[in-house]
Amino acid sequence: MIGALADSYTYVLFAILMVVGLYMVAASANLVKKVVGLNMFQTGIFLFFVTTAYVDNGSSPVIPAEAAAGDRYASPLPQVIVLTAIVVGVALTAVSLALIVRIYDEYGTLNEATLREVRTDE
Template sequence: MIELLATRYAYVTFILLISIGLYMVIASPNLVKKVIGVNLFQTGIFLFFVAAAYVEGGTTPVVPDDPAGPALAVVSPLPHVIVLTAIVVGIALTAVGLALIIRIYTEYGTLREDVLREVRTND
């Protein structure tokens, strides 16, 4: 079991990032901490995609000079492209979320979810 954990440390890190991010989203009443938790969750997913796409001894998917040469393991660039796109989308969503949090703070003076619910029910 320890040998498996030592060789698959990217997957252990993936599970830790997802667990910590999910815990932050569920347990924290602070909106900024929730956004940080979502970002940790996203980072765990990105790590999973990149770790799953890793091919031991893989080469770039370029047409070789000699097509009759030895067959080599080829790394697919698709997961990396998807992760890059998801990073850009995640940054944009984080910026929008933080802008909304700033607006909520200027309107209500708090970032705690329970206080916001109480204020909204009184309005």
């Protein structure tokens, strides 16, 4: 049990990060915290992908000219995927923060409940 946990703790961490992130998105009333939760959710997924790329004693997948047949390298594909997904995540964060700035300018609040009240008053 302990041994299995030591081997695969990153998968546990992935699950925790994902669930905590999702909980923040759903439960936090603060718009910025929702976006932070979203980022956490995505970071969990990145961790999952990077974990799958891990190879025992493998080096980074840049193959030198004098490579031997038995050399071990981490799998490059999940890392490429994570790089792409990070870019997507950054773009999403940028757009969401831009929207939040506009909402704050307009309504003067970042709280979802207050926002709802302000808007029903209109």
